[in-house]
Amino acid sequence: MKSVLENRPALAAxxxxxxxVAGYLWQKGWAExxxxxxxxxxxxxxxxxxxxxxxxxxxxPIGAELPHLKGCYFYCKGTNMRMRDLARRPMENGSxxxxxxxxxxxxxxxxxxxxxxxxxxxxxxxxxxxxxKGSPYRASVHTHPIELVxxxxxxxxxxxxxxxxxxxxxxxxxxxxxxxxxGMVPYLMPSSVELxxxxxxxxxxxxxxxxxxxxxxxxxxxxxxxxxDQIDVLNKAAQIYISAKNMGFEPDGMSxxxxxxxxxxxxxxx
Ligand code: 2HA
Ligand code: ZN
Numbered sequence: 001m002k003s004v005l006e007n008r009p010a011l012a013a014x015x016x017x018x019x020x021v022a023g024y025l026w027q028k029g030w031a032e033x034x035x036x037x038x039x040x041x042x043x044x045x046x047x048x049x050x051x052x053x054x055x056x057x058x059x060x061p062i063g064a065e066l067p068h069l070k071g072c073y074f075y076c077k078g079t080n081m082r083m084r085d086l087a088r089r090p091m092e093n094g095s096x097x098x099x100x101x102x103x104x105x106x107x108x109x110x111x112x113x114x115x116x117x118x119x120x121x122x123x124x125x126x127x128x129x130x131x132x133k134g135s136p137y138r139a140s141v142h143t144h145p146i147e148l149v150x151x152x153x154x155x156x157x158x159x160x161x162x163x164x165x166x167x168x169x170x171x172x173x174x175x176x177x178x179x180x181x182x183g184m185v186p187y188l189m190p191s192s193v194e195l196x197x198x199x200x201x202x203x204x205x206x207x208x209x210x211x212x213x214x215x216x217x218x219x220x221x222x223x224x225x226x227x228x229d230q231i232d233v234l235n236k237a238a239q240i241y242i243s244a245k246n247m248g249f250e251p252d253g254m255s256x257x258x259x260x261x262x263x264x265x266x267x268x269x270x
Contacts, residue, residue, distance in 0.1 A: 003091055004050060004110035011045040014223070015075055015090050021228045022077075023087035025143050028235075031083035036143040036216070037117040038086075040224055041127050042096065043072045044138075055098070055107035062104055063121040064193075066128035069099040073109075074127070076116035099124075122196030126220060129200045137208075139224040144216040145231055147238035148182075152213045158184050163211070167237035169253030172262055174237040178230045179268040183207030187214050206269070209234060 005012040018038050025031040050073070077086055077094045086093035095114040097106045108114065117123065123140050130137045157163040164181030168174050183202035188195040199218050202210045209219040209230050217234075221227035244251035254262075262268070 001111065004053070004096060005091065008045070008047070011042060014040060014042055014045060015094075017224050018075060018077075018094070019087050019090040021141065021224045022083040022090070024228060024232075025141075026082075026084040026087060028145070028232075030143045030145045030216075030235075032144065034080045034082055036077075036083055036141070037119045037123060038075075038077045038094075038142075038224060039117070039120070039123040039127065039140050040075045041072060041131075041138040042075050046073045050109070053109045055109060057108035057113045057115075059100065059105050059107055060115075062099075062106060062124055064125055065102075065104040066099070066124055067103050068128045068131035069124060070101060070103050072099045072127070072131075073097065074099075074116075074124070076120065076123070078114035079116060079118050081114070118191050121193070122191070122199060125196045126200055126203065126218075129203065130220065135220075136222055137220045138222060139227050140218065140220050141224060141227040141231065142216055142218045143231060145235040145238075147242055148211060148217060148231075148235050149214065150242075151238055152184075152211060152215075158186065158213060160184065166241060166253065167234055168259060170237040170240040170251065172254065172258075174233050175259060175262055175268060176266050177233045178209060179266070180207050180209075182217075182234055183210045185210055185212050188212070190215060 005015055018040060025036055074097050075094060076097060081093035091111040095108045095112060096110040097116060098109050099106050126140055151157045151163055183205060185198045185202055199210050208221060209217055211217055217231050219227040219231050221230060241251060
């Protein structure tokens, strides 16, 4: 069967990036079974021929009305699909969907009728929010990074910016490459409307990476690779913290002065 990616190098490159990141999530042990989701707004890569493609699924309700998504196209990981399978076969473990003109429903258009992720309403709500704000961010990644999730099992790290300051102070790159830090959302039921709403509220509070207590992270950025990088630098910092603790001491962390110097030199927002 002909893939919609054929003879469309820019679109193919976007989907290849998703597959590459899916492989990293699996290798890092962050994507057990069907854990995690990725959605990418690919509207800018969609030509008239794709716009004319017929639906290959019935019309599904999104579960929310999202006015900024009218006529948008997304690549979405499939529900119940594994990241490790998506890494090798992205168009069999994910699909491309078109948002219909009512802004409340969608159809699958390519390559296979793979039903999107169970977290679709919250992912699409976030994309709707990003477009409404005029943000250049087009990708969202949800995954289960072991050390970051472990940190949320104590109330201390759930307080605003406590974990952020600690992680930033472990290694200078963390603040440089995750300059807005880690926003915290108290435990909520996976896939729930409330979790989606709290995630948007936290992104609106100027975070790119949102921690879901005892569950995982949700990151947004310009593309899937950049969203992954932010999670990766944060989790690396968490690993350094835990390594120091395992050696039997509380790590000193960089000083406030060293952190200030870093912010000035790199022109960081916080
Ligand atoms: O889709 O990780 O939170 C699998 C999940 C849901
Ligand atoms: Zn999850």
